[in-house]
Amino acid sequence: MHIETLTFSDWGKALPATGFEWSHTPETLRVLDRHAKDVCLYGGYKGQQLVGLLPAVVRTELFATAIISPPPGFGIPQMGPILMPTSPKQRKREIVNKEFTQAILETVAAHDPCTLFGVSCSTTYTDPRPYLWAGFDVESRFTYQLALRSTTPKRVLQSFSREARRGVHNAEEAGITVSQGGIEDARAVYDAHRTRRNEQGDNYPVSWEYTRDLVETLGDRIRVYVAETAAGAFLSGITVVYSNDKGYFFQGGTRTERNGNANELLHWRIIEDILTDPELGSIDRYDLGNANLEPLAHYKSKYDAEPVPHYLIKSGKLMDIVQKAYEIIAY
Incomplete structure (x- = not known):
């Protein structure tokens, strides 16, 4: 070798x-x-x-x-x-x-x-x-992944917890819409994510310059999903990145008092697109990220994702x- x-x-x-x-x-x-x-x-x-x-x-x-x-x-x-x-x-x-x-x-x-x-x-x-x-040293870590091969939107939605299904329904009833956006929307998602993380004392280290470069460079391997009120006001958003077979939560999804169930609807639209969009035909998993912290695990498990191990070597x-x-x- x-x-x-x-x-x-x-x-x-x-x-x-x-x-x-x-x-x-x-x-x-x-x-x-x-x-x-x-x-x-x-x-x-x-x-x-x-x-x-x-x-x-x-x-x-x-x-x-x-x-x-x-x-x-x-x-x-x-x-x-x-x-x-x-x-x-x-x-x-x-x-x-x-x-x-x-x-x-x-x-x-x-x-x-x-x-x-x-x-x-x-x-x-x-x-x-x-x-x-x-x-x-070898340590185990966990991420949440939702398997989407050989299934349908109806089956996936039914697999969600009652809380998650109700969140999707309430968001739709409230007139919240989800669409794909561009660089300005990516900035709004980034700012909301960074602000929330900093409020939690995390000192979010990812720079906007790097994030913008990803959005401008990755092409079909990145999408920005934005949730808005019926009047067009920004509520929340999620930036998703893709390999050849998985979609990954990258930034966003921050919960505030005013965005209601926007995040449940965002995750659902991302999953729907993986299941129905021909451009994402090779994608068969959605990775929701970090499953190591109990509060995050409690939230993400309602999408019926499974904790999948990976290893940290140092x-x-x-x-x-x-x-x-x-x-x-x-x-």
């Missing part, structure tokens, strides 16, 4: 048809490189066959080098490695995983005491044991400090 650094063009050609995150797309990685800087794209080869991919931000500050995938402060919860074994047999898949992991760790000098390594893996990367065996407790420091450096 040997590791090569790929160009953005080569990376796009190397991606499999499915099984990767929106953060793995070359469009997203180009945006990230413009704002986080220092994006490196690693490809693992067995002979001439590409079998593994890992994007990361590689940053050297003072006497330490941090390899982080994804970097904090950019609204990306998952990134990490992609495996592309050529055999479906479990043993051979495990060998590819182990050899690719070992080659990556050696390439980035991850065991060096001056190297800090942190990866938040996608839900499709289900076997982090090679990192555990190599001495890294080189030790010092990595927590570096992640905080990296946010300060980036902003």
Whole structure:
């Protein structure tokens, strides 16, 4: 196994048809490189066959080098490695995983005491044991995903809790409408999201410049949904990003005293479009995001989504400090 650094063009050609995150797309990685800087794209080869991919931000500050995938402060919860074994047999898949992991760790000098390594893996990367065996900390995290393959809008709506169904109905009865918007609407969604997070003491780190770049660059891989009153006043909105097979909640959905059930209707329209819009025909899951905090879990579970695990890999407790420091450096 040997590791090569790929160009953005080569990376796009190397991606499999499915099984990767929106953060793995070359469009997203180009945006990230413009704002986080220092994006490196690693490809693992067995002979001439590409079998593994890992994007990361590689940053050297003072006497330490941090390899982080994804970097904090950019609204990306998952990134990490992609495996592309050529055999479906479990043993051979495990060998590819182990050899690719070992080659990556050696390439980035991850065991060096001056190297800090942190990866938040996608839900499709289900076997982090090679990192555990190599001495890294592995922790589980959860995201909520709603499976939408081979179903209908009626069945999905019926699967919602009574509270969620009532919220959708009440919003429609109140004359709230949902439509897709452009850059100005994306700014309204961003401002509402940032204001709410800051009110909660979270100090939301994602910048508008980065968000705008995503909206302008991702094309069909991003949509801005806006909920308005019958008079056209902004109530709420959600920005959704897409991989080849999943839609992801990115920003918005903030609850205020005046927006009523707008968010229930927003999520429902997003789900309806995934089920009925031919342009989204390959999308079969909707990822509602963070399922680790109890209040969020209580809200998101009413859409009948399931908690799906993914893994956080890091080189030790010092990595927590570096992640905080990296946010300060980036902003």
